[in-house]
Amino acid sequence: MIQTEQIFKSFGPLTVLKGIDLSIKPGEIVSIVGPSGAGKTTLLQIIGTLDSPDSGKLTINGVETSKLKEKELAAFRNRNIGFVFQFHQLLPEFTALENVMIPALIGKVKAGDAEKKAKEMLDFLKLSDRMTHKPAELSGGEKQRVAVARALINHPSVILADEPSGSLDSHNKEELHQLFFELRKEFNQTFVIVTHDEQLAANTDRVIHLIDGVIQH
Template structure:
């Protein structure tokens, strides 16, 4: 479903990625672990088309997306890739359902359809009663579940999560980890998760170790 071949990336004089190969199957949860500076987030940014590799190829659902122009990449990013970040990145002036709707609006979905889809996701995530609360009225765990709903609104092929439980307490982190598994089981979406949380890594289908810009196991 996703294939990265020979991905290289250099910033200034520092080579961050030194020829990374990674394949992820449909419906597979893969965690990427390793020390800070190993290249985990850089690889995730390239897979998510937020950054471009200096060399290598990236394929999503059989399409070589590493050759697309910026406009085409924006469309792939919006419709095929969901993002979950450590710090939520919810817009403070919008309530939960409005935050969830934003990627759907960008994709051209009507307001009525986007809100219907967002409400269904928030209900599934146990947030129906919080749909019209703004981020500062939500707990950390609730904010992260809103971010998960936002990542899923366009039914992406793959969801990328960068330290998604890094700001959560242990109970909320466990709930989030189980949520990823439940979502995969229901929607058959693929997940790539960068994490330092060993409990989350051990729950995944496959754990990938990065060291010094390479996958070592």
Template sequence: MLKAVNITRKYGQLEVLKGVDIEVNKGEMVSIVGSSGAGKSTLLHILGTLDRPDSGSIWLNNQSVDELRGEKLAAFRNQHIGFVFQFHHLLPEFSALENISIPGWIAGTPKKQVATRAMELLSLLGLADRAEHKPNQLSGGEQQRVAVARALINQPDIIFADEPTGNLDSANAKELHQLFGTLRDRFNQTFLIVTHNEELAALSDRTLHMKDGVIVS
């Protein structure tokens, strides 16, 4: 479902990625672990089309991502990819329901349909009674679950998660781990996760280790 071949990336003289190959199958949860500076987040951002490699090729559902530019790339990303980051990046002036709905609005889905889907996700994540709350009225764990719902709103092929538990306490981190497992099992949702959290990595179907810009195991 996701395949990347010989991904390289330099920043100035610093060689961050040195020819990375990776494949992720539909419905698989894969974690990438490694020390800081190993290139994990850079790889994730390139695979998620937020950055471009210096060389190499990426396919998602047999679509060559390298061929997409501008609005076509943005539309492809919105339709096929969901993101969860360490910091939730919720818009403070919008309610939980509205924050979740934004990618659906961008996709041009009818607003009533988006609202129905957003409420379904809020209920699934145990946040139905928080729909009208703004981010500053939510706990850190609740904010991150809203961010997960936002990532799911367009029913993406894959979710990229960059240190999703890095800003959570242990109890909320454990809840998020369980949620990812539930989403994988119930919806056959595909995940690629960068994490330092060994418990989250242990829940994955596979764990890849990165060191010095390459996957070593």
């Protein structure tokens, strides 16, 4: 489903990724681990089409992303990729429900249909009673579950998570980790997770060790 071939990326004189070959199957939960500065987030951003490699090829669901024009790529990303970040990145002026609806509305889903889908997602994540609350009124765990609901709203092929439990306490961290596996069971959802959390990494289907821009086999 996701295939990278010889991905290289540099920032000035520093080469961050050095020929990354990676294949991820549908329904897999894969963790990417390694020391700070190893290139983990850069690789995740390239897989998420938020950044472009200097050379190499990225294919998602049979589509070579470099061949898409800017607007086509944005639409492809909106349909196929969901994102969960360490600090949730919710818009503070909007309610939980409105935050979850945003990717669907960007994807030209009618407002009524987007609201229905968002409510279903929030209900599935046990947040029905928090829909009208703004982020400042939610706990850390609730904010991150809203972010997961937002990532899921368009039923993407893959969810990319960058240190998703990094800002959570141990209880909420455990709940979030369990949620990923529930979503795989329910939706056959694919996850690629950058993490420093050894417990989360140990529970994933596969751990990819990235050191100095190279996958260690």
